[in-house]
Amino acid sequence: MSKQELPATQPRAGDVNGAACCAPPACEPLGQAEAEELARLFKAVADPVRLRLLSLIACHEGGEACVCDLTDAFDLTGPTISHHLKVLRKAGLIDCERRGTWVYYWINSGMLERLSAILGPRVAVTA
Amino acid sequence: MSKQELPATQPRAGDVNGAACCAPPACEPLGQAEAEELARLFKAVADPVRLRLLSLIACHEGGEACVCDLTDAFDLTGPTISHHLKVLRKAGLIDCERRGTWVYYWINSGMLERLSAILGPRVAVTA
DNA sequence: GCACTGCTTAGATGAATGTCTAAGCAGTGC
DNA sequence: GCACTGCTTAGACATTCATCTAAGCAGTGC
Structure with a gap:
């Protein structure tokens, strides 16, 4: 848990023999913390x-x-659907409300748009 | 593996007592085949x-x-990174080429944009 | 040819995940 | 209150997945 904290500007192992294999990053890549949070969201969708x-x-x-x-739309048991809905809810992708006998779900479109934006023009992101 | 083939216009279980719990879909939702292919892609990113x-x-x-x-950017072994790169490559998200000693990878941005589009304005999609 | 570096493949292992059954909670209506 | 339906929670189990070590393949340079 230390390598990812390197400044990334110091001499590289790849510089052995004076032949650099590649150039340094041209923009700020995703940090580990952001990557983990985003992965959590993508896992919910995946x-x-x-x-x-x-x-x-x-x-x-x-x-x-x-x-x-x-x-009704699936060949799965109720608890399984309930489980999947819970995963989506915990990820913040949907919300729900009980109205009498039934529970209604709707999309939290802000979250989806955030994910969409990350995959869009470029992966590097200020998240 | 049969329920998802229902026309979704026939009387519903929810109609018991004459009180329908909900309305039919207003647009064509994702089919199972497309969902599975998309999930495969999202899993690669997740x-x-x-x-x-x-x-x-x-x-x-x-x-x-x-x-x-x-x-170098990770606290993981080479084989592990290689494994992850392979997952991304198999998903079609990146491509690679060997040049002498080193192997270079680049993004297949078309794939990412496709995923981005799906999460964008609406989840329903003609994929 | 031989040693060296860069990268991938193969196989093993522990953790996470999707699914089920059983049980429980929440409303409705008699 | 009691039975019924709708939905969720709890716990078990099989599968998938992320990671590692060991081994192998591909170039380079002496």
């Missing part, structure tokens, strides 16, 4: 069931869907 | 080491970096 859940919610009229509708 | 690798490569002068430089 599952076919959760991608389809997001899509189903986004596609529903009014931008929200109840769990029963989401569950 | 790791702090791989995010930093992408960032380091993108930030390097000329848009490419050699492995030795990438390895």
Whole structure:
């Protein structure tokens, strides 16, 4: 847990024999802390069931869907869908509210847009 | 593996007692096949080491970096970095070329932009 | 050819993750 | 209050994944 703290401007192991293999970075790359937080978000999205859940919610009229509708769209048990929804919720990608018997979910589009922006023009980011 | 093939227009389980819990989708949600392919791509990005690798490569002068430089930025062994680079390569997110002693990697920005677009305005997508 | 460096592949191992069943909590309606 | 439905939590289990060490392949230079 020390190498990633190097100033990255000191003489490099690659400079042996006087032949540098490559140039220093031209912009500030992602730090470890940001990378870990972003990876947490991407992990939440990196599952076919959760991608389809997001899509189903986004596609529903009014931008929200109840769990029963989401569950019906899969060949999975209720607890499994509930688990995936929880992962998305913990990542801040969706929010939910109980209304009487049913629980409704909707997309937190700000979070998705943040992820989108990171992959967009360039990976380096001020996050 | 059959429920997701439902037309989604037939009477629903949620209609019990005549009280529908929710409305049908307002647009075409992600299919299972597309979701699986996208999840594969997102999984490749959903790791702090791989995010930093992408960032380091993108930030390097000329848009490419050699492995030795990438390895030095982490507190991980060479084989581990090589493994992560392979994951990114198999996902089509980066490409590489050997030039003499060193191997250089660069970003396949088209792939990243595709992922970016999916998370962007809406999750529903014609992928 | 031989030693050296750079990088990848192969195989093992511990941790994280997706799924299930069983059980519990929260509303609704009789 | 009691039964019923909708949804979540808890815990178990199989699979996937990140990492390591050991070994192998590819260039370079003497």
